[in-house]
Amino acid sequence: MPRMLDVSDEVRAEIGDEEAARLLAGESAPGSYDCTSCRTPGDSEQERTSTVLFVGDETAVLAFAHATCLPSQVVQVTEEQLQGAVRAIGGTGAEPQQQAQQPVQQQAPQPHPHQHQHQHQQPPNLVPEQAVLGVTSGLVLVQDELHPALVVEPTAPVARPGTLGPGDDFLPLLIEQGFMPLTELAAVPPVLHGWSVLLAAGQLHAVLQPNPNGGRPVAWWQAHQPLQVTDGWRAAANKHQQVLMFAAPVGSIGRQPREDLMRDALDKAAANGKLVAAALPLAGI
Numbered sequence: 001m002p003r004m005l006d007v008s009d010e011v012r013a014e015i016g017d018e019e020a021a022r023l024l025a026g027e028s029a030p031g032s033y034d035c036t037s038c039r040t041p042g043d044s045e046q047e048r049t050s051t052v053l054f055v056g057d058e059t060a061v062l063a064f065a066h067a068t069c070l071p072s073q074v075v076q077v078t079e080e081q082l083q084g085a086v087r088a089i090g091g092t093g094a095e096p097q098q099q100a101q102q103p104v105q106q107q108a109p110q111p112h113p114h115q116h117q118h119q120h121q122q123p124p125n126l127v128p129e130q131a132v133l134g135v136t137s138g139l140v141l142v143q144d145e146l147h148p149a150l151v152v153e154p155t156a157p158v159a160r161p162g163t164l165g166p167g168d169d170f171l172p173l174l175i176e177q178g179f180m181p182l183t184e185l186a187a188v189p190p191v192l193h194g195w196s197v198l199l200a201a202g203q204l205h206a207v208l209q210p211n212p213n214g215g216r217p218v219a220w221w222q223a224h225q226p227l228q229v230t231d232g233w234r235a236a237a238n239k240h241q242q243v244l245m246f247a248a249p250v251g252s253i254g255r256q257p258r259e260d261l262m263r264d265a266l267d268k269a270a271a272n273g274k275l276v277a278a279a280l281p282l283a284g285i
Contacts, residue, residue, distance in 0.1 A: 050065045063201075140259075178195075
């Protein structure tokens, strides 16, 4: 029976017209599956379903998602992340594919543990080697509603590429990309189109930014290993279909042990003019 599958042009280009035709005809696509984003059951015979191709260094995996959770797309990840996703998706219709892609960004050292899921990672093309990004996930209350949030703070001042000196250009660089300065957390920041948050197999994989050379988005921050998020965070992300990203210079937020303390630190950073934010769609385009 034909499936209600969405196969984007970029996925078709990777898997070939013949395989795409088999998928659409129902010959190689499962009827039922677990959505690679929200991890709840789906049925490609009854509801629109996206084909999502995860591309690693040596292999690729074709997975399936509710069309309301993710668009059909190609997502470049590390080989280590891909193997982890295969283990997480195991038995849910993930299908290995042959591919030949360029290697992805080199990974940073092991992340430090944090109660609210905290990781450190070097941001490509943004900070010198001595600085890494600390990324913390948590729920933030805005206008009486809980929103999933990522709080990003580097471990050292961030210099503009090609410059020397002690200056910190972390916030100006993000403002140039479209992030908005905040003086208070009174409203949800505007959506920053072209950026997105990759949540796959129920785990946080990366923050993606537009590719300056065109084509598929590239990782601005990529988890060394998929970052576990709470059920409440994932549910809020799927409800809003976006994640609020807050960024502050080194020393502005710190690694707070509770979400209420993290919110207090965000409020203080905003009042001091040291906070930028944007709403990023889920693995969006």
